[in-house]
Amino acid sequence: xxxxxxSARMFAERGYSSTTLQQIADELNLLxxxxxxxxxxxxxxxxxxxxxxxxxxxxxxxxxxxxxxSGMDRLRVSVMAHIRHLTNNLTATTVFLHEFNQLSAARxxxxxxxxxxxLLRELIVEGQVDGSVRSSxxxxxxxxxxxGATNWVYRWYRTGQGSADEVAEQxxxxxxxxxxxxxxxxxxxxxxx
Amino acid sequence: xxxxxxSARMFAERGYSSTTLQQIADELNLLxxxxxxxxxxxxxxxxxxxxxxxxxxxxxxxxxxxxxxSGMDRLRVSVMAHIRHLTNNLTATTVFLHEFNQLSAARxxxxxxxxxxxLLRELIVEGQVDGSVRSSxxxxxxxxxxxGATNWVYRWYRTGQGSADEVAEQxxxxxxxxxxxxxxxxxxxxxxx
Amino acid sequence: xxxxxxSARMFAERGYSSTTLQQIADELNLLxxxxxxxxxxxxxxxxxxxxxxxxxxxxxxxxxxxxxxSGMDRLRVSVMAHIRHLTNNLTATTVFLHEFNQLSAARxxxxxxxxxxxLLRELIVEGQVDGSVRSSxxxxxxxxxxxGATNWVYRWYRTGQGSADEVAEQxxxxxxxxxxxxxxxxxxxxxxx
Amino acid sequence: xxxxxxSARMFAERGYSSTTLQQIADELNLLxxxxxxxxxxxxxxxxxxxxxxxxxxxxxxxxxxxxxxSGMDRLRVSVMAHIRHLTNNLTATTVFLHEFNQLSAARxxxxxxxxxxxLLRELIVEGQVDGSVRSSxxxxxxxxxxxGATNWVYRWYRTGQGSADEVAEQxxxxxxxxxxxxxxxxxxxxxxx
DNA sequence: AATGAATGAGGCTTCATTCAT
DNA sequence: GATGAATGAAGCCTCATTCAT
Numbered sequence: 140x141x142x143x144x145x146s147a148r149m150f151a152e153r154g155y156s157s158t159t160l161q162q163i164a165d166e167l168n169l170l171x172x173x174x175x176x177x178x179x180x181x182x183x184x185x186x187x188x189x190x191x192x193x194x195x196x197x198x199x200x201x202x203x204x205x206x207x208x209s210g211m212d213r214l215r216v217s218v219m220a221h222i223r224h225l226t227n228n229l230t231a232t233t234v235f236l237h238e239f240n241q242l243s244a245a246r247x248x249x250x251x252x253x254x255x256x257x258l259l260r261e262l263i264v265e266g267q268v269d270g271s272v273r274s275s276x277x278x279x280x281x282x283x284x285x286x287g288a289t290n291w292v293y294r295w296y297r298t299g300q301g302s303a304d305e306v307a308e309q310x311x312x313x314x315x316x317x318x319x320x321x322x323x324x325x326x327x328x329x330x331x332x
Numbered sequence: 333x334x335x336x337x338x339s340a341r342m343f344a345e346r347g348y349s350s351t352t353l354q355q356i357a358d359e360l361n362l363l364x365x366x367x368x369x370x371x372x373x374x375x376x377x378x379x380x381x382x383x384x385x386x387x388x389x390x391x392x393x394x395x396x397x398x399x400x401x402s403g404m405d406r407l408r409v410s411v412m413a414h415i416r417h418l419t420n421n422l423t424a425t426t427v428f429l430h431e432f433n434q435l436s437a438a439r440x441x442x443x444x445x446x447x448x449x450x451l452l453r454e455l456i457v458e459g460q461v462d463g464s465v466r467s468s469x470x471x472x473x474x475x476x477x478x479x480g481a482t483n484w485v486y487r488w489y490r491t492g493q494g495s496a497d498e499v500a501e502q503x504x505x506x507x508x509x510x511x512x513x514x515x516x517x518x519x520x521x522x523x524x525x
Numbered sequence: 526x527x528x529x530x531x532s533a534r535m536f537a538e539r540g541y542s543s544t545t546l547q548q549i550a551d552e553l554n555l556l557x558x559x560x561x562x563x564x565x566x567x568x569x570x571x572x573x574x575x576x577x578x579x580x581x582x583x584x585x586x587x588x589x590x591x592x593x594x595s596g597m598d599r600l601r602v603s604v605m606a607h608i609r610h611l612t613n614n615l616t617a618t619t620v621f622l623h624e625f626n627q628l629s630a631a632r633x634x635x636x637x638x639x640x641x642x643x644l645l646r647e648l649i650v651e652g653q654v655d656g657s658v659r660s661s662x663x664x665x666x667x668x669x670x671x672x673g674a675t676n677w678v679y680r681w682y683r684t685g686q687g688s689a690d691e692v693a694e695q696x697x698x699x700x701x702x703x704x705x706x707x708x709x710x711x712x713x714x715x716x717x718x
Numbered sequence: 719x720x721x722x723x724x725s726a727r728m729f730a731e732r733g734y735s736s737t738t739l740q741q742i743a744d745e746l747n748l749l750x751x752x753x754x755x756x757x758x759x760x761x762x763x764x765x766x767x768x769x770x771x772x773x774x775x776x777x778x779x780x781x782x783x784x785x786x787x788s789g790m791d792r793l794r795v796s797v798m799a800h801i802r803h804l805t806n807n808l809t810a811t812t813v814f815l816h817e818f819n820q821l822s823a824a825r826x827x828x829x830x831x832x833x834x835x836x837l838l839r840e841l842i843v844e845g846q847v848d849g850s851v852r853s854s855x856x857x858x859x860x861x862x863x864x865x866g867a868t869n870w871v872y873r874w875y876r877t878g879q880g881s882a883d884e885v886a887e888q889x890x891x892x893x894x895x896x897x898x899x900x901x902x903x904x905x906x907x908x909x910x911x
Numbered sequence: 912a913a914t915g916a917a918t919g920a921g922g923c924t925t926c927a928t929t930c931a932t
Numbered sequence: 933g934a935t936g937a938a939t940g941a942a943g944c945c946t947c948a949t950t951c952a953t
Contacts, residue, residue, distance in 0.1 A: 152923065154434065160927065172929080173934045203385040241347065247496075256488075280494075280502040287484025288477045294474050295449075310474040315509025353942065366917050368945065540820065542735040546948065558950080559913045567948065571800040623816075627733065642874075666888040669874050670867045677866020681835075703896025712835075738922065749924075752938050760923065 142167060142177055147188045151233040155185055155241045185238060187239025192231035197253040199224045204258055214285075215315050217262065217297055219307040221255075222289055226303035233295045258280045264320070273320045285314055333362060335370050339383045344426040348378050379429060379439055385424035390446040392417045396452045397451055405457025407478075408508050410455065412500040414448075415482055418495035425486045449475045456511070466513045478507055528553060528563055535576045537619040541571055571624060572632055578617035583639040585610045589645055596652025601701050602673075603648065605693040607641075610673055612689035619677045642668045647650045649704070659706045671700055721746065721756050726767045730812040734764055734820045764817060765825055771810035775862025776832040783837055793864075796841065798886040799872045800834075801868055805882035811872045835861045842897070852899045864893055909910050 145166045149158045158180055164171045178184055203217040225232040240247065259282040266272030288310060296306060338359050342351045345480050353374055357364045371377055396413040418425040433440065452475040459465030481503060490498060531552045535544045547566055550557045564570055589603040610616040626633065645668040652658030674696060682692060724745050728737045739760055743750045757763055782796040804811040819826065838861040845851030867889060875885060 154349075156347070157434070159925080161925095171927085173937070175928070176933060197947055204468070241350070276506070277498070277502050280499055281506060282483060283488050284481045284503055284506060287481040288486075290484055291476060291480025294480075301473075305470070306473055309470050310477055313469070313507055313510035314475060315476055315510070316512075316514075317506035317508070319509075321509075341953095353945090354943080363918060365945075365947085367920070369916065370945095374944065540735075542733070544819070545946080547946095556914055557948085558915070561949070562912060579895075588854060610792060634834070637902040662892070663884070663888050666880075666894075667884055667892060670889055670892055673870020673873075674863045675866070677862060677868055680866075681862050692859055693858070695856050696863055698853070699863060699896035700892055702897070702898075703892035703894070705895075740922080741922090749939060750923085751940070754924070754926095755937065 142174070142184070143187055143191075147230045147234055149232040149248070150185065150188065150238060155234070155238040182243065185234070186242060188231055189235045189239065189242065190226050190250065192235050193250055193253070195228070196221065196224055196232075196235075197255065199257075200255060200258050204262055209269050209271035210262050211265070211271035211315060211319065213260065214262040214272075215311045216268060217259070218285055218289060218314070219311050220246045222292060222310060223303050225289065225292060225297055226298075227304070229293055229298070236290055236293060239246040256286050259285055266318075269318065272318050276318050281314075281318060288314075335367070335377070335433065336380055336384075336399070336507050339377045340427055343378065343381065343431060344423040347426070348431040359426075375436065378427070379435060381424055382428045382432065382435065383443065385428050385442055386446070388421070389414065389417055389425075389428075390448065390451075390462070392449060393451050397455055402462050402464035403455050404464035404508060406514065407452065407455040407459060407465075408504045411478055411482060411507070412504050415485060415500040415503060416496050418485055419489055419491075419499070420487070422486055422491070429483055431487060449479050452478055459511075463513065465511050469511050474511060475524045481507075528560070528570070529573055529577075529683075530571045533616045533620055536571065536574065536624060541620070541624040548626040549590075556584055571620070572628060574617055575621045575628065576636065578614050578621050579636055579639070580617075581614070582607065582610055583641065583644075585640060586644050588647055591685060593658035595655050596648050596650070597657035597701060597705065600645065600652060600658075601697045602650040603645070604671055604675060604700070605697050608678060608693040608696060609689050611675065611678060612692070614683075615679055615682070615684070622676055622679060642672050645671055652704075656706065658704050659710060662704050665675065672702075721763070721772075722766055725763045726809045727815055729764065729767065730809040734813070734817040737855070739776075762824065764813070765821060767810055768814045768818060768821065769812050769829065771807050772829055772832070774807070775784075775800065775803055775811075775814075776834065779834060779837050782834060783841055785865070788848050788850035789841050789843070789847060790850035790894060790898065793838065793841040793845060793851075794890045797864055797868060797893070798890050801871060801886040801889060803880050804868065804871055805875055805877070805885070806875070808872055808875070815869055815872060834867050838864055849899065851897050855897050860893075867893075 142163070146158075146163055149163060149166070156306075160174055161171050163184075164174050167237055200217050200221050203220040204213050206216055208216070223268075239250070242250070260278045263272055263276065263278040264299055267274050267276070267278070292306065296303070335356070339351075342359065345351075349430055353367055354364050356377075357367050392394075393410050393414050393418055396410040399406055401409070419423060432443070434444070453471045454473055456465055456469065456471040458469050458470070460469070485499065489496070528549070532544075532549055533551060535552070538544075545711070546560055547557050549570075550560050553560075570716065586603050587608050589606040590599050592599055592602055594602070628636070646664045649664040649667055650656055653660050653662070653664070678692065682689070721742070725737075725742055727798055728742060728745070739753055740750050742763075743753050748752075779796050779800050783792050783797040785795055787790055787795070818829070820852075823831070839857045842857040842860055844854065846853050846855070846857070869887065875882070
């Protein structure tokens, strides 16, 4: 069934609540009412789109976070893998990040059990234990920093304008260096704001 | 008029298109139709909320980007100021970041003339010229990296849980160090993805 | 007060129910609510505009219909006077003819007591008695014929494009000749339809 | 679909803007919203009603204007046919003549391409060329004279009170005689107005 | 004489959903 | 598997009218 594909694309393009079942049906050469042979509700459609990319994304991060290496190494690998995953699934990721809170409270709750930020936070903490991450870093804030940066990618990355690998590497270089223990000298001077 | 305040709060809480004028009117102890004494359309309400925080935010970044110091210094200062601005305007920022694309194409266009990312990108380029930013950094990608991280703040930052200053400093420390020219030695070894 | 003038003009231009009190107030540099210092209701405004031109028009016809001469002579004179009256009062006439049936049933009834068609019909009948109007003419149909022709004038006559007198004379020539007893010969041959 | 029929009747009876979709739906035993399964907007409903009778009317006149005979003969035939057409389509004609200017400017424009008055004017001019119409007649004014008389019919003609044929003949007799070249003598003396 | 803030009723339109066929 | 006709609830918006000041 490509109802999910079509729905994902349209939700991504014009937003969940601005997409009508009529439009989805048109795209599928079906009548509006006929959709209900396949779905139970518009809500379910959104849920399915989000759930799929959400679990895949989580599995992807988790898988890479279990590789060998320091905390920092595994953080780097996991985030790069995450960026590749979301650039490979741009429409679904867009829907996920944009329309998550259109889901019912119960479903939002359900999908929050797999907490991307927590996965990253744990890697940072492990990095601080093994010395690969600077101890002055606040794991909670830093994990949100990285997650925010990656979750913004769908807003500007367009296939064809530079490879996803390049983005992943640039991102990783910045936070890897930025969170490493200071080497060879003083910390950069602060400029008072 | 606190129609704007009330609207901003409700748009932030439940989304623009899930907020009804009925609900806004109820909150203000007005009849639905009475709102039209103050506004022209629901759309205008969204526009006003977004426009205000958008211009303030831009002015704030721009102002700080003109201070003295190296490109990196000014980048650090500007981003920290931006974080303080958005934590001080959480609801409006939420509406801005979540509902921007519910605006008419014309209004999106209008509000895109002031491009936050460009402001940051310019500072990065200037930093590369003056040597305060590592030359291997891609200004376009790095500016999006920082903007993404800061634009995610509204999703997890809640007043009372750690100060905004702390967030700003942690963020700045990471990208400042992360984008500096390498000091005293080799670049961290890449882990193949 | 030129509320009546302004209203008449706007009713003529965009129709009674498409004209809002807001628009009328704007034109008068008043606030919408302030109109109610002068009027009782929008309905009254329409009524006043129509009543004025209606009575004037009726008085005008009646006056001319009492002059000397044959029935036909007086019909001619009255209709020509009527045409001059309505071209001199184009906006009010437009409102009268276009919006008459937006009036309440009671007011329509009231304004129907002065029946233009009846005035014309009586002249035609008198003309048949005195021999100035062909006896084969049906007075009821002929009076409607003339009234229709004149009541259409407001739709195409524009000040400046030929004088009203010219229109009046052309009209009068046609129905005067057309309703006269046949002279000097046979009636024009009918073409079967 | 008898949505058009019902709508035409109600528009004729109480005017376009005083007719609500609620009333139309009630008449059809539908819910208000259900109408939109059949129509796109209230405006379209008006357009369809008018367009249909408008084209039919134009085609009817044009067809008869191409018959054989003098200009006057064809004018007579065409006008008589027009009267029969409008008496046969009283409600639609009423809507056409009363609500035409409630249409959007674009649609008014579109429907003005077929200009009834022009068709009549051309016949009059041809009549002047072939000698069947008096040369002193102003074709533009005379065509409006006839069109006005016929366009007024819907206001007073009621089925059952005299046949449409009778009306058509009376009308035709008046303007036919009235516009013929003078026979056997002087023009009727003018009465100075 | 006029303002300004509201009211309240009702209008057009949209849309997810249902259900007999 | 799918259609076609409808439902029903709700949404945005308009506007004549009121009334305290």
